[in-house]
Amino acid sequence: MKKLINIALQGGGAHGAFVWGVLDKFLEDGRIKIEALSATSAGSMNGVIYSYGLHKGGRQGARDLLYQFWKRISEIGKVYNPVHLLPWEHLQNGWNVDKSLGYAFFDTFTNIFSPYEFNPLNINPLRGVLEELIDFEELRKCSAVKLFLSATNVRTGRIRVFPIEELTIDVVLASACLPYVFQSVQIGNEFYWDGGYSGNPAIFPLFYHTKSRDILIIHTNPIERHEIPKTVEDIHNRIIEITFNSSLLKEIRSITLVQKLLREEWLKEEYRGHFKDILLHSMRGDKTMRELSIPSKFNTDWDFLMYLFTRGRAAADVWIQENYSHLGKTSTVDLYQEFLQSDDRLD
Numbered sequence: 521m522k523k524l525i526n527i528a529l530q531g532g533g534a535h536g537a538f539v540w541g542v543l544d545k546f547l548e549d550g551r552i553k554i555e556a557l558s559a560t561s562a563g564s565m566n567g568v569i570y571s572y573g574l575h576k577g578g579r580q581g582a583r584d585l586l587y588q589f590w591k592r593i594s595e596i597g598k599v600y601n602p603v604h605l606l607p608w609e610h611l612q613n614g615w616n617v618d619k620s621l622g623y624a625f626f627d628t629f630t631n632i633f634s635p636y637e638f639n640p641l642n643i644n645p646l647r648g649v650l651e652e653l654i655d656f657e658e659l660r661k662c663s664a665v666k667l668f669l670s671a672t673n674v675r676t677g678r679i680r681v682f683p684i685e686e687l688t689i690d691v692v693l694a695s696a697c698l699p700y701v702f703q704s705v706q707i708g709n710e711f712y713w714d715g716g717y718s719g720n721p722a723i724f725p726l727f728y729h730t731k732s733r734d735i736l737i738i739h740t741n742p743i744e745r746h747e748i749p750k751t752v753e754d755i756h757n758r759i760i761e762i763t764f765n766s767s768l769l770k771e772i773r774s775i776t777l778v779q780k781l782l783r784e785e786w787l788k789e790e791y792r793g794h795f796k797d798i799l800l801h802s803m804r805g806d807k808t809m810r811e812l813s814i815p816s817k818f819n820t821d822w823d824f825l826m827y828l829f830t831r832g833r834a835a836a837d838v839w840i841q842e843n844y845s846h847l848g849k850t851s852t853v854d855l856y857q858e859f860l861q862s863d864d865r866l867d
Contacts, residue, residue: 522553523847525734525801526726531561531696531716531764532740533817534593537825538805539566539738540586541832547579549840552847556666556730558681558722560715562740564669564695565589565646568687572654575662589653590825596645597820602626623815635703642703646696650689660685668725670715671695674704679718679767681725716764723771727796734847736801741765742809757814775800776855801846802853803839805831 529539543566546552559567566586573585603622629638667684671694682691694705694712704711715721726735741764749758775798783797808831816824843852 522551523734523844524553524555524732525736525847526556526558526730526732527554528721528723528726528735528737529557529559529563529566530720530738530740530768531559531563531714533562534819534825535740535809535812535817535828536562536566537590537828538740538808538832538835539563540590540825541829541834542738542803542836543570543832544583544586544829545833545836545840547583549836550579551844552840554665555732556668556726558668558670558725559695560670560719560721561696563721563738564692564715565650567667567669568650568654568659568692571662571665571667571684572659574664575659585653589649590829591822592649592652594820594822594825596649600645601818601820603815603818603820623818626818627815630700635699635701639703644693644702646693647689650692654689656688660687666729668722668729669695670719670722671697671705671707671712672715672718674699674711674713677718679715679722680710680712681719681722683725683729717767719767719771720764721768723768723775727798732848733797734799734801736803737768739802739804739806740809742806743769743804744806745810760814772800772855799848799851800853800855801839801843801851803835805835808835 532538539562546554557567557570569585569589570582573582575581577584603626635642662684667687669682669687669691671680671682671691672678673680682695688707690705690707693702694707695715697703697705697713699713704713706712720741721737723735723737741761743761743765745758745761749755808828846852
């Protein structure tokens, strides 16, 4: 029996290969049908590739196109990405690139020069990959899955959610636009940066535009770390993680409030139908991601991407076996315990 769910995809650069693995396992298993995806940054890349592949070739078409996309990311990384691990660096530091010569150069360079200075022609190799793999006019006709991509308005700081009917290559690039790497992306009269600053990912489109009550959040940014950061680099990295999770945690607080209002019947009967009782699920690759530093998001070596892909498939396999029977019936994550502090309880 197929079950219908919605999925929210976080960003995370090369860490998005973990999400590729999750989606690949879902497609292979076939028991779960995705009604809608809400995504940002690398999640947006996975989202558009998944949607277009599904639209053109069904489940196998989506699997094949996701593989092609990440393979091309690795290939262009050899040309455009200065962040590479030399053999002895990999032996010393695993997949982390923090102490690599390539990352040292990249980090220093992007802290001195803005993308308007070192890339005045605004060359983005991701554009070529997307143009090669996706016909966006055809994608906008897709009815196999609903898709919502988020970007951050540079001028106002507000989130902008683009539905599939409005998607262009610029929307996808805007959703994944890191401001110290790429120039802001103009769409209409506004300019946009990475959607992770305002919604990583945005969950609210899945409340209002879908039938399914089930929402699965696939995390690529660790919410918790056990160690206290003490070096400048570790402190900087942890601040980025907290910033990119903050908007998600705010939405989760809103979900807990609505759940309490509905389940304890605090709302008058005539108003209850205006609220959706969300069933929330979570797939957190925290063990994998805690082993990886923020700079490893720039590591596009194929072996590293395949490592994350394999980890994502394994995590999805376990999640399906443990949670499939609960879909459509109950949440499988304790929002208070997993995401909120004890003093945030509403009771």
